[in-house]
Amino acid sequence: MLKATKLVDEELYNIVVGELKRQENNIEMIASESTAPIPALELSGSVFTNKTLEGYPGARYQSGAEFADKMEILGVERCKALFKADHANIQPISGSTANYSVYAAVLKPGDTVLSMRLDQGGHLTHGSTVSQTSKYYNFIHYGVHADTEQINYEELEELAIKHKPKLIISGGSSYPRLIDYERISDIAKKVGAYSMADIAHVSGLVAAGIIPSPIPHTDFVSSSTTKTICGPRGGMVMCKAEHAKALDRGVFPRTLGSIHVHVMAAKTYVFKRAATEEFKQLMIQTVKNAKHLATCLEKDGFRIVSGGTDNHLVMVDLRPKGINGKQFQEALDYVGITVNKNMIPFDTEKPSITSGVRIGTTAISQRGLKETEVEQIAAIMNKVAENITNQEVLDACKQEASDLISNFPLYQEDFDPVTI
Ligand code: DSN
Numbered sequence: 001m002l003k004a005t006k007l008v009d010e011e012l013y014n015i016v017v018g019e020l021k022r023q024e025n026n027i028e029m030i031a032s033e034s035t036a037p038i039p040a041l042e043l044s045g046s047v048f049t050n051k052t053l054e055g056y057p058g059a060r061y062q063s064g065a066e067f068a069d070k071m072e073i074l075g076v077e078r079c080k081a082l083f084k085a086d087h088a089n090i091q092p093i094s095g096s097t098a099n100y101s102v103y104a105a106v107l108k109p110g111d112t113v114l115s116m117r118l119d120q121g122g123h124l125t126h127g128s129t130v131s132q133t134s135k136y137y138n139f140i141h142y143g144v145h146a147d148t149e150q151i152n153y154e155e156l157e158e159l160a161i162k163h164k165p166k167l168i169i170s171g172g173s174s175y176p177r178l179i180d181y182e183r184i185s186d187i188a189k190k191v192g193a194y195s196m197a198d199i200a201h202v203s204g205l206v207a208a209g210i211i212p213s214p215i216p217h218t219d220f221v222s223s224s225t226t227k228t229i230c231g232p233r234g235g236m237v238m239c240k241a242e243h244a245k246a247l248d249r250g251v252f253p254r255t256l257g258s259i260h261v262h263v264m265a266a267k268t269y270v271f272k273r274a275a276t277e278e279f280k281q282l283m284i285q286t287v288k289n290a291k292h293l294a295t296c297l298e299k300d301g302f303r304i305v306s307g308g309t310d311n312h313l314v315m316v317d318l319r320p321k322g323i324n325g326k327q328f329q330e331a332l333d334y335v336g337i338t339v340n341k342n343m344i345p346f347d348t349e350k351p352s353i354t355s356g357v358r359i360g361t362t363a364i365s366q367r368g369l370k371e372t373e374v375e376q377i378a379a380i381m382n383k384v385a386e387n388i389t390n391q392e393v394l395d396a397c398k399q400e401a402s403d404l405i406s407n408f409p410l411y412q413e414d415f416d417p418v419t420i
Pocket of ligand 1: 031032123173
């Protein structure tokens with residue numbers, strides 16, 4: 001896949017090979033990551049890269065769209081069938097722009113929106129004060145109960161009644177539990193608001209049918225395509241039939257110019273793959289691995305936020321170990337386990353330090369790691385936490401992590417993305 005690059009730009013080729021080796025040699029556990037299948041890499045780099053297009057199939061602003069139209073129609077149909085959605089738009093170039101499209105479809109500047117706090121599981125684009133979204137709209141936030149660390153639906157309802165938002169958002173980037181989409185949509189209906197579920201993290205689990213779907217209840221469902229659904233860097237939005245026109249306008253021309261047609265091709269393939277039994281089994285194992293990781297870490301004295309997980313991610317409170325998220329992320333990075341520091345509910349540390357880490361199991365499950373290996377990973381994590389400044393122990397952990405992951409190739413040898 002990089003043969004031509006190697007001939008013309010060896011310096012850049014070596015950087016990409018370095019990244020491939022990094023991914024191969026490390027235990028990648030960032031919850032928003034997955035390993036894109038080879039066809040998705042191929043399609044993202046295909047000749048559709050050359051095509052400039054705006055608009056929709058049959059109504060483009062540029063000519064030469066016959067094959068792109070065929071592909072987009074196929075992708076939309078596959079997406080609708082996979083999620084059992086009335087309507088889908090697969091043009092957004094990320095989960096963030098997918099969210100902006102929904103805002104552009106139904107909100108005017110200054111409208112009130114109710115969403116989950118970022119530091120309790122939400123997302124930057126759900127009106128965090130550091131996001132531009134908070135400047136355009138009047139965001140109000142709900143959170144989790146202090147004791148269960150699960151969504152405080154009573155607070156959500158009270159805030160909805162008090163502030164009469166135009167849109168209520170569920171979902172986010174660090175919430176490990178199932179979400180009662182029906183309850184949130186009912187609250188939205190009661191106060192005359194639209195509902196939107198951001199399933200960026202769990203869209204693979206939803207597609208596989210192993211956790212409840214918001215589709216029957218929620219007006220708009222947005223997602224990125226690179227997390228549990230294991231696809232390229234992109235986004236998508238689904239909605240009920242009555243919102244189709246508004247959504248399409250919200251995507252183009254309100255938030256997007258020309259489309260990333262090449263990435264849309266990769267999404268189209270990924271929707272086919274996500275409908276297979278093999279993908280369903282992968283998602284089942286991903287959740288089993290996350291649950292087992294939570295159990296093992298808890299046994300070792302870590303505190304698990306909300307007491308466990310129902311999806312692919314585990315939120316870990318490091319305070320019982322006397323360390324913070326930054327220290328643990330850096331030490332794990334040294335030993336070859338990649339995670340990210342993350343705020344936990346009611347965190348007193350700054351976002352650049354944090355009291356917790358977020359750990360995901362999608363990428364390791366794709367490589368074939370199961371409960372036995374998860375136990376080994378948890379044991380390494382515990383040794384690292386207990387010996388954060390002990391170089392000898394960290395070096396031994398590094399060797400252990402390397403030995404473990406070397407048995408599970410990132411890509412099968414004859415499909416190595418550099419040499420094919
Ligand atoms: N939203 C960020 C995350 O969850 O890691 C990036 O996708």
